[in-house]
Amino acid sequence: MITLLAVLKAKPGQTDALRKVLQGLLLPTRQEPGNLDYALFQLRDAPDTFYMRESWRDQQALDEHIDQPYFQAFIGEMDSLLAEPLRLDYLTPVAP
Template sequence: MIEAIFAFRAKPGKEDQLREATLAIVEPTRREEGCIQFVVLEDINTPGTFFIRETWRDQAALDEHFAQPYLKALGEIHKEILAEPLKQHTLKVYD
């Protein structure tokens, strides 16, 4: 299994827009083949700071996820409303 963790923060005043755009990809992502878990988290103490934790069957499933049109659309939105570049960690899961 592969786990990916993303961290990102909205520009001031863009918190609601980022929250809405991020939550819009939850359901279609969870329906993807190979998606085991997909969770969006927001920092309680710093609204507008988000994390996504996702678990995939394998790297091929994660690669397919990255190719989805709705994820590419979110990337375009990120260009306008993120305070800094998205941080990504891709991890191998050992059971």
């Protein structure tokens, strides 16, 4: 399983547009067979920053997600929406 946090900071004046685009990714991504979790969060103290929590069955499932036409369309819009490059933080579970 692969789990990551995508961190996305909107350009000034683009917060609502970024939120709308990210919300549009939720349903189709959750329907992908290799997706285990796909949840969007907005940072309370910095509302121009969003976190997408993602879990994938394996690397192939993540690669297939990236290749989806709707995700490729989002990649094409990132430069106009994001104040800084997309950050991906890959997580490792910690056992009790």
